[in-house]
Amino acid sequence: MTKHPKPDDKPQVETTGHSWDGIEELNNPLPRWWLWTLYGTIVFAVIYVILYPAWPMVNGATKGVLGWSTRADVQMHIEQVDASQTEMRASLTQTDLGALDRNPELMEFAMNAGAAVFRTNCSQCHGSGAGGAVGYPNLLDDDWLWGGMVEDIAYTVRHGIRNEDDPDARYSQMPAFGEMLDRDQIATLVAHVRSLPDGADPLSGPGGQLFADNCTSCHGDDARGDRTQGAPNLTDAIWLYGDSPEQVTRIITRGPFGVMPPWNTRLSEAEIRAVAAYVHGLGGGEPNAAP
Numbered sequence: 001m002t003k004h005p006k007p008d009d010k011p012q013v014e015t016t017g018h019s020w021d022g023i024e025e026l027n028n029p030l031p032r033w034w035l036w037t038l039y040g041t042i043v044f045a046v047i048y049v050i051l052y053p054a055w056p057m058v059n060g061a062t063k064g065v066l067g068w069s070t071r072a073d074v075q076m077h078i079e080q081v082d083a084s085q086t087e088m089r090a091s092l093t094q095t096d097l098g099a100l101d102r103n104p105e106l107m108e109f110a111m112n113a114g115a116a117v118f119r120t121n122c123s124q125c126h127g128s129g130a131g132g133a134v135g136y137p138n139l140l141d142d143d144w145l146w147g148g149m150v151e152d153i154a155y156t157v158r159h160g161i162r163n164e165d166d167p168d169a170r171y172s173q174m175p176a177f178g179e180m181l182d183r184d185q186i187a188t189l190v191a192h193v194r195s196l197p198d199g200a201d202p203l204s205g206p207g208g209q210l211f212a213d214n215c216t217s218c219h220g221d222d223a224r225g226d227r228t229q230g231a232p233n234l235t236d237a238i239w240l241y242g243d244s245p246e247q248v249t250r251i252i253t254r255g256p257f258g259v260m261p262p263w264n265t266r267l268s269e270a271e272i273r274a275v276a277a278y279v280h281g282l283g284g285g286e287p288n289a290a291p
Contacts, residue, residue: 013026013027013028014026014027015027049062049064050064050065051064051065051066051068052064052066052068053068053069085109085113088106088109089268089270090270091103091106092106092109092110092113092270092273092274093269093270093273097150097151097154097273097276097277097288098149098150098151098288100150100277107277109274110273110274110277110278111274111277111278111281113270113271113274113275113278114271114274114275114276114277114278114279115278117267117271117274117275117278118130118275118278118279121263121266121267121275122275122279125260126138126139130279130282134240134241134242134247135240135241135256135258136258137240138238138284139279139282139284140282140283140284141238141284142284142286143232143233143236143238143284144227144284144286145225145227145230145231145232145240146161146170146227146230147227147286148280148284148285148286149280149285149286149287149288150276150277150280150285150288151276151288153276153279153280153285154272154273154276155170156170156260157263157267157272157275157276157279158262158263158264158272159262159264160259160260160261160262160263161230161258161259161260162257162258162259162260163259163260163261163262165261165262165265166262166264169262170230171230172218172229172230172231173255173257174218174231174251174255174256174257175255176253176254176255177189177214177252177253177255178252178253178254180214181210181214185210186249186252186253187249188206188207188210189207189210189211189214189215189252190245190248190249190252191206191207191245192205192206192207192208192210192211193207193211193215193234193248193252194243194245194248196223196234196235197234197235197236197237202215202216202219202221202222202223202234202235203216203221211223218231219231219232219233219234222235223235240256240258241256
């Protein structure tokens, strides 16, 4: 029996004219849903270009008829947050910092606000964890050149240290003893100073006389420093510029002169008080004075 091919009920589709090894490509129409989606995205793009900033120009971008911008949107949210915190900021400005812990709600606000201020303005030098670095104080320990009570910290933040911008900046200067002592004397003094954290007598031993003649006027006969001058305690094994012989030699020879800018021109009084409370609460802050 002769078999006849089964008729194909499907309509014939034209080819694209391409052929690979005898295989032709059919020119099937695109699905309707896909076409409508494409048309919809084109219409959306045209409307968006008209309403919102879109095309980059030489000095900016087209603004769109709505005049909307991400900067303005962010600024609006910032202003809303600031407005919601107006009362708390006013309270923080008016409250004695030493009595801040008596108001738990205000204290919590100060700590949160202070953490934000610290991350934005202080972490670049003192580190994100406030652990400091060589030449930048560790704010977690209990060694404070100018005092560690919250009011002391606020003053330091407000006016800075050894800067030329604020007449009330804390100021001290260690002489460069390389201009006064010879190398052997400096080497002896370095060895003597490095022995002080181990309990050595500041005024005894090979370097005792050198220490008495050159260092006691600032660091004291007991080498425990003087906060009114910003002179560090040399007996506590906390070294701002490092404790290696080379580092101590450099400090004694040249004299350090670290500078901290005043923040009273960049931060509000409420922000200064908040960051002072935050730093004080990191663990190294000293008890506030009794009321």
